[in-house]
Amino acid sequence: MERDILKRSERNIIEYINNVLGFTADRDVVKGIGDDCAVLRKDSSSCILLTTDTLVAGVHFDLAWHPPLLLGRKAGAVNLSDIAAMGGEPRFALLNVAFPGSAPTWLDDFLAGFHEILQEHDTHLVGGDTVKSSSDISITVTIIGEAAEDNICYRSGTVTGDLVFVSGSLGDAAAGLDLCRSGMPGDDIEQWQQLRNAHLDPQPQVQLGRLLAESGQVHAMMDISDGLATDLAHICAASGVGAEIYKDSLPVSQQLNSAASTLGKPFLDWILKGGEDYQLLFTVSPDHEQDLRELVFKKNGREIFCIGKIIDAPGVFLSDGLHREEVSYQGYDHFAE
Amino acid sequence: MERDILKRSERNIIEYINNVLGFTADRDVVKGIGDDCAVLRKDSSSCILLTTDTLVAGVHFDLAWHPPLLLGRKAGAVNLSDIAAMGGEPRFALLNVAFPGSAPTWLDDFLAGFHEILQEHDTHLVGGDTVKSSSDISITVTIIGEAAEDNICYRSGTVTGDLVFVSGSLGDAAAGLDLCRSGMPGDDIEQWQQLRNAHLDPQPQVQLGRLLAESGQVHAMMDISDGLATDLAHICAASGVGAEIYKDSLPVSQQLNSAASTLGKPFLDWILKGGEDYQLLFTVSPDHEQDLRELVFKKNGREIFCIGKIIDAPGVFLSDGLHREEVSYQGYDHFAE
Numbered sequence: 001m002e003r004d005i006l007k008r009s010e011r012n013i014i015e016y017i018n019n020v021l022g023f024t025a026d027r028d029v030v031k032g033i034g035d036d037c038a039v040l041r042k043d044s045s046s047c048i049l050l051t052t053d054t055l056v057a058g059v060h061f062d063l064a065w066h067p068p069l070l071l072g073r074k075a076g077a078v079n080l081s082d083i084a085a086m087g088g089e090p091r092f093a094l095l096n097v098a099f100p101g102s103a104p105t106w107l108d109d110f111l112a113g114f115h116e117i118l119q120e121h122d123t124h125l126v127g128g129d130t131v132k133s134s135s136d137i138s139i140t141v142t143i144i145g146e147a148a149e150d151n152i153c154y155r156s157g158t159v160t161g162d163l164v165f166v167s168g169s170l171g172d173a174a175a176g177l178d179l180c181r182s183g184m185p186g187d188d189i190e191q192w193q194q195l196r197n198a199h200l201d202p203q204p205q206v207q208l209g210r211l212l213a214e215s216g217q218v219h220a221m222m223d224i225s226d227g228l229a230t231d232l233a234h235i236c237a238a239s240g241v242g243a244e245i246y247k248d249s250l251p252v253s254q255q256l257n258s259a260a261s262t263l264g265k266p267f268l269d270w271i272l273k274g275g276e277d278y279q280l281l282f283t284v285s286p287d288h289e290q291d292l293r294e295l296v297f298k299k300n301g302r303e304i305f306c307i308g309k310i311i312d313a314p315g316v317f318l319s320d321g322l323h324r325e326e327v328s329y330q331g332y333d334h335f336a337e
Numbered sequence: 338m339e340r341d342i343l344k345r346s347e348r349n350i351i352e353y354i355n356n357v358l359g360f361t362a363d364r365d366v367v368k369g370i371g372d373d374c375a376v377l378r379k380d381s382s383s384c385i386l387l388t389t390d391t392l393v394a395g396v397h398f399d400l401a402w403h404p405p406l407l408l409g410r411k412a413g414a415v416n417l418s419d420i421a422a423m424g425g426e427p428r429f430a431l432l433n434v435a436f437p438g439s440a441p442t443w444l445d446d447f448l449a450g451f452h453e454i455l456q457e458h459d460t461h462l463v464g465g466d467t468v469k470s471s472s473d474i475s476i477t478v479t480i481i482g483e484a485a486e487d488n489i490c491y492r493s494g495t496v497t498g499d500l501v502f503v504s505g506s507l508g509d510a511a512a513g514l515d516l517c518r519s520g521m522p523g524d525d526i527e528q529w530q531q532l533r534n535a536h537l538d539p540q541p542q543v544q545l546g547r548l549l550a551e552s553g554q555v556h557a558m559m560d561i562s563d564g565l566a567t568d569l570a571h572i573c574a575a576s577g578v579g580a581e582i583y584k585d586s587l588p589v590s591q592q593l594n595s596a597a598s599t600l601g602k603p604f605l606d607w608i609l610k611g612g613e614d615y616q617l618l619f620t621v622s623p624d625h626e627q628d629l630r631e632l633v634f635k636k637n638g639r640e641i642f643c644i645g646k647i648i649d650a651p652g653v654f655l656s657d658g659l660h661r662e663e664v665s666y667q668g669y670d671h672f673a674e
Contacts, residue, residue, distance in 0.1 A: 026461045028428070038463035040429060040481070043380055050464055052479060054433040058471040091365070092377060096391040096477050124363045126375035127387055133473055134395040140433050140466075140477040142389060144377070 034238070035155050036085040036222050037145065047152060049145035051082035057137040065180045068106050070200045071139075072113025078225065079143040080121050080204035081278040085223035086154070087213020088147035090121050090206060095128035096140040106137075114141075121206050151213040153221035153282065155238035162219055162283040162310040164243055165292075167205050167302075169253040170228055171267055172198035174274020178263065194255045202278040209280055211299050217292050221282040227331025228307075229272040231281055233316045236328075245308040245327075247320045272318070273330050283310055371575070372492050373422040373559050374482065384489060386482035388419035394474040402517040405443050407537045408476075409450025415562065416480040417458055417541035418615040422560035423491070424550020425484035427458050427543060432465035433477040443474075451478075458543050488550040490558035490619065492575035499556055499620040501580055501645040502629075504542050506590040507565055508604055509535035511611020515600060531592045539615040546617055548636050554629050558619040564668025565644075566609040568618055570653045573665075582645040582664075584657045609655070610667050620647055 030047055031039040037049040055078075057063055061071055076093065083090045095114060099107065107130075118125060123143065176199030179192050189196065205223070212218045220239055224231045228245070236242050250271055260267040284292055289306070296304050311317075316328040367384055368376040374386040392415075394400055398408055413430065420427045432451060436444065444467075455462060460480065513536030516529050526533065542560070549555045557576055561568045565582070573579050587608055597604040621629050626643070633641050648654075653665040 026428075029461060029463055032461070032463045033465070038429070038431070040463065048385070050429075050431060050481070052431045052433055052464060052466055052477075054435050054466045054468045054475075054477065056435050056468055056470045056475075059435075059469050091363075092375070092387075094375070094387060094389045094479060096389055098391050098393050098396075098473075098475055124366060124369070126366055126369045126377065127389060128370070129389055129391045129477075131391045131393055132396050133393045133475065136435075136470055136473045136475070138391075138393075138435055138470065138473070138475045140389075140391065142431060142479050144387070 030149065031154065036082040037088065039086070039152060041149070042146065045149055047147055047149045049083055049086055049088040049147055050142065051079050051145075052140060052142040053078050053082070054138060054140045062180070063137070066200060068109035069113035072110040072115070073117040073201050075139050075141050076114050076117035077202050077204045077278065079141045080117065080123070080206055081202070081223045081225070083143055083145035084204050084206040084209030085221055085280060086145070086147060086152050087209050087218075087221065088145035088152070089210060090123040090143050090145045092124050092126045092144040093118055094142040095125060096130075097128070097137070098131045098133035099137045100133055100135055121204070147213065151216070153213050153218050155220055155222050155235045158220035158235060158239040158241060158283040158310050160241055160310050160312050161286065163286055163289055163306050164232065164245070164308040164310065165282050165284060165304050165306055166224070166251065167208055167280040167304055169251045169256065170224065170277050170279060171256050171270035171274055172253055173202060173276040173278070174199075174227070174270035175256055175259045175267070176200065177274070177276070178265070178270070179259065182263070192255060192259055194253065195259055199276065202276060204278055205280050208296065208300055208302075211296065212280065212282055212292075215292060215295055217284055217288040219283045219285065221280060224277045224279050224281050225275055227271070227273045227275040228281070229316060229327040230275070230329050230331025233328040235281065235283070236314065236316060242311045242313045242315045242317070243308055244311050244317045244319050244324065247318055249305065249307045251305040251307070272327055275331050367486065368491065373419040374425065376423070376489060378486070379483065382486055384484055384486045386420055386423055386425040386484055387479065388416050388482075389477060389479040390415050390419070391475060391477045399517070400474070403537060405446035406450035409447040409452070410454040410538050412476050412478050413451050413454035414539050414541045414615065416478045417454065417460070417543055418539070418560045418562070420480055420482035421541050421543040421546030422558055422617060423482070423484060423489050424546050424555075424558065425482035425489070426547060427460040427480050427482045429461050429463045429481040430455055431479040432462060433467075434465070434474070435468045435470035436474045437470055437472055458541070484550065488553070490550050490555050492557055492559050492572045495557035495572060495576040495578060495620040495647050497578055497647050497649050498623065499647040500623055500626055500643050501569065501582070501647065502619050502621060502641050502643050503561070503588065504545055504617040504641055506588045506593065507561065507614050507616060508593050508607035508611055509590055510539060510613040510615070511536075511564070511607035512593050512596045512604070513537065514611070514613070515602070515607070516596065519600070529592060529596055531590065532596055536613065539613060541615055542617045545633070545637055545639070548633065549617065549619060549629075552629060552632055554621055554625040556620045556622065558617060561614045561616050561618050562612055564608070564610045564612040565618070566653060566664040567612070567666050567668025570665040572618065572620070573647075573651065573653060579648045579650045579652045579654070580645055581648050581654045581656050581661065584655055586642070586644045588642040588644070609664055612668050
């Protein structure tokens with residue numbers, strides 16, 4: 001057995017666990033480790049989706065600026081987003097919270113936020129565990145969803161020539177995190193409300209995910225949690241292809257542009273490496289591009305953004321029309337020091 | 338919304354969450370919060386069982402004496418035991434681990450143990466999350482099981498006059514924990530191998546749980562995780578009855594008796610208050626007692642132990658034939674200081 005796996009990146013740990021433990025030779029495992037959700041057969045036409053995430057204080061959130069109500073919302077949102085990324089319908093939730101016994105009202109507010117986001121997505125809390133920790137607050141949320149087997153969108157399945165789409169502006173959440181970290185006084189930070197909200201209270205794209213999955217036109221899909229550079233690399237690796245991103249086509253909000261000037265940071269870093277946007281990233285054949293744009297506009301009243309294309313050569317490349325630079329896996333890694 | 342819930346016991350926190358958030362008005366929720374597993378309808382005759390537990394270093398286990406391989410086994414076992422307690426078949430597992438980046442081989446051994454116990458119960462790892470923590474190691478395991486809806490055994494359902502049974506010796510795990518804590522030198526502690534193993538490597542009673550459930554003769558069942566005094570009180574509260582335990586009928590291992598003399602501690606404390614035995618606790622009508630004993634002996638080659646009876650009056654009482662003492666909820670509380 002290979003040692004020292006803790007020195008590796010999160011991606012490698014997951015691969016390692018999958019290789020050593022992910023023995024999915026069961027008739028009811030449609031997809032085990034390696035996508036946004038595990039997919040289990042429920043009956044002849046429908047599947048159960050399972051996703052779980054752990055958030056640790058001081059690593060994934062900072063109690064200094066993350067109000068517990070919004071943190072409760074976010075703990076639900078990041079898992080609802082995984083269900084969205086497969087095109088599923090969230091149904092049930094489990095909540096595990098470990099905390100030291102020293103925060104009398106913190107859990108009340110956290111639970112209120114968690115409750116709120118579940119209700120918004122018609123998802124029912126059915127179990128969990130509350131335990132005492134010695135120091136860290138740590139939160140694990142598990143969401144159980146459902147989807148018709150034929151509609152589920154995996155990371156694999158895209159082919160050369162497909163167009164790469166995202167569902168909305170990228171980089172806002174990462175910029176919001178930088179702003180929260182900057183220690184900027186309250187009055188100054190007020191102007192960046194949209195960016196801070198993107199970090200503190202992200203919106204899972206559940207409705208859009210289902211619409212895209214049901215359209216039958218999406219070849220691969222996932223949500224952007226670790227930054228475009230890493231997440232698109234996951235789709236490429238799972239599908240055995242590469243991708244080229246067009247720098248000028250990336251959807252950038254006005255606030256992001258303006259924060260980039262103020263903080264003196266290139267906004268591309270936030271987009272490629274920042275993560276936590278929880279927008280959907282998906283690929284479509286050029287033949288269906290127009291149909292899909294129209295469907296999304298008609299049903300959800302929104303635009304989707306083509307940011308690149310799938311290519312033969314492995315890797316994710318950023319192109320400004322003249323030069324191409326490889327950016328694969330430059331996103332957020334939960335194990336980076 | 339009520340405040341200061343962190344000052345309450347774990348039982349009260351769970352009740353609070355259930356009252357505030359456990360809105361189980363969904364057609365597919367057969368049982369939400371409040372039993373060993375959540376029960377969700379899968380199809381017209383079968384259900385999905387869900388259970389999850391969080392274990393935190395320094396609270397639920399001690400790295401100083403818990404070898405990571407056995408801890409991996411135990412992290413799986415305590416959840417498999419919840420599936421056993423409903424009479425279900427474990428199918429799939431999710432594993433979330435948060436740890437600081439400073440234990441190079443710890444995770445390898447932990448995963449090997451987790452793998453081992455899952456394999457023993459034909460359960461497949463299908464997902465999870467590995468994240469960095471700032472200090473604590475914290476482990477969340479979720480097990481997804483299955484059961485025929487008609488066979489599932491709940492905590493509710495027992496009636497006055499039923500006999501109370503357990504599947505094996507009680508108190509061994511709690512005594513084993515005390516022995517590990519005692520700092521007794523290696524040579525001295527060797528003689529208590531059975532007690533230490535009961536603490537370090539408990540055996541979930543999955544086969545027996547299914548057999549009891551399929552017998553159709555069990556009125557209520559749960560596993561003993563928090564000590565007999567607390568767990569039997571859960572069954573009584575859920576069923577609206579009380580129970581009397583016969584002190585002289587409690588199954589006590591020879592090692593427990595001998596450890597009690599050596600450590601100068603009454604063995605009853607370990608049995609009633611200790612917890613973590615992961616034996617099954619269940620009730621049966623006196624009319625079916627003999628049938629059930631014979632079935633279990635024939636199919637599993639083992640004995641089951643009658644330790645008391647269900648009574649009208651609420652509360653759990655310990656009786657020595659002359660005196661009765663109330664012991665309800667005197668077991669382990671994850672939030673006790």
